Amino acid sequence: MIFPIHPALLLIFGSVIVESQTEETNICTTEGTKSLCVSREVIGLRGEDVTLPCRFTHEEESDMIALRVLFYLLTSSNKHYVYNSSSNYMDESFKGRIQPMGNASEGDGSVRITDLKMEDEGTYVCRFEWKTSLTTMDGFQARKGMQTQLRVDVRPEILRIWKESENSTNAEKLFCEAEAKPEPNITWMDPLGRLVELSGTMVGPDDTNQIQTIIISLNLTSQRPTGNYTCLAENQYGVVQELFNYEVFGRPSKTRHVLWTVLGGIIAAVALVALMAFACKWRRNRVKGPAR
Incomplete structure (x- = not known):
């Protein structure tokens, strides 16, 4: 059933469909030839999807092997490891809800979080890692104050x-x-x-x-x-x-009041007709007198 909405409220429907909102200007952590850019704030809606952008550029391709992206969720007490692109690892609370949106080996570590929950809200750290040799790992991540704040509305x-x-x-x-x-x-x-x-x-x-x-x-x-x-x-x-x-007991609605008024009028009319018929019959019998 469709119910009417006051005309003044229709003005807001232009913003009803929202997937995510991000600031137009990215913030970047830069060091030498390396640069990692993310969005300062991303806003998503509970139960819907949101994208966390993360892009890494560098000029050391020959020295980087098996480039991968990792995401951490910062809490008040620690750093919570939630995603690894190389192993497709996801924390239990994000199981099946993180999808890669780009190719991490090419520097695009953006991910989508589906079915947002209030617990997903917080500060996310994007980090790229690579091997410089068979046994040595190196990495680069967004610095403090240059990370993504995810807000869930x-x-x-x-x-x-x-x-x-x-x-x-x-x-x-x-x-x-x-x-x-x-x-x-x-x-x-x-x-x-x-x-x-x-x-x-x-x-x-x-x-x-x-x-x-x-x-x-x-x-x-x-x-x-x-x-x-x-x-x-x-x-x-x-x-x-x-x-x-x-509806107030003893104070019927207008429609019911009209119905009762009409019904009462009909009953009164029928009673009046019956009374008049009885009076006429009684009068005729009285004029004729008792049968002899």
């Missing part, structure tokens, strides 16, 4: 919608909980298609580099129309929406 997702009542005041509220990264913007739309005022509560976490969860509440008063209320959650990666049908 999240499309908005509505987690749940529910209604709560306060027994003391008989007041009712609708709640909509959504998550995204960056933080989602949540709005309610009433059955007439109007955006309505609401209040929001940040659930957490406080760290903006993590997925942000927000709960928005809507006060339901006697002036609110009954019917389908729409919760919309958005960030720069798209818009999602979900419906909640709101």
Whole structure:
């Protein structure tokens, strides 16, 4: 089923399809005739694919044997070895999710990570290695501050919608909980298609580099129309929406009110006709008097 979206929200759909975003200017580590260039920041979306560029140039081809590329993920405590192009080694957490995008033996060590996870976020070190003899290895890698920062963002997702009542005041509220990264913007739309005022509560976490969860509440008063209320959650990666049908017990919706009014009119008309028929029959019998 396709639900209507407020026209003001359609403006953001141009940026809904995102594979990855990289800075236009690469950063390069250079030493003598060797140079290794990567992207300073790469942004991908959870569950989708992203490419980490890494290109190595040099003027020592005759001295380099079996050129290969390795990737490390830096954590707060250590350096995590995740990929080796020569052996096609992948860390268990990346099993089957890293694909070479170029030929490492020709200096293109770019890789693609598929099905991005939040745990993939961090600093990646690209390193080229080669043999200078049968037993000696040499290498060259991006220096500290010249490495790739991978950021994993999240499309908005509505987690749940529910209604709560306060027994003391008989007041009712609708709640909509959504998550995204960056933080989602949540709005309610009433059955007439109007955006309505609401209040929001940040659930957490406080760290903006993590997925942000927000709960928005809507006060339901006697002036609110009954019917389908729409919760919309958005960030720069798209818009999602979900419906909640709101009807107050004892206060039927307009459609139901019309139906009951029509049905009541029909019943009243039938009762009136029956009463008139009975009155006419009674009058005729009285005029004729008892049979002799």
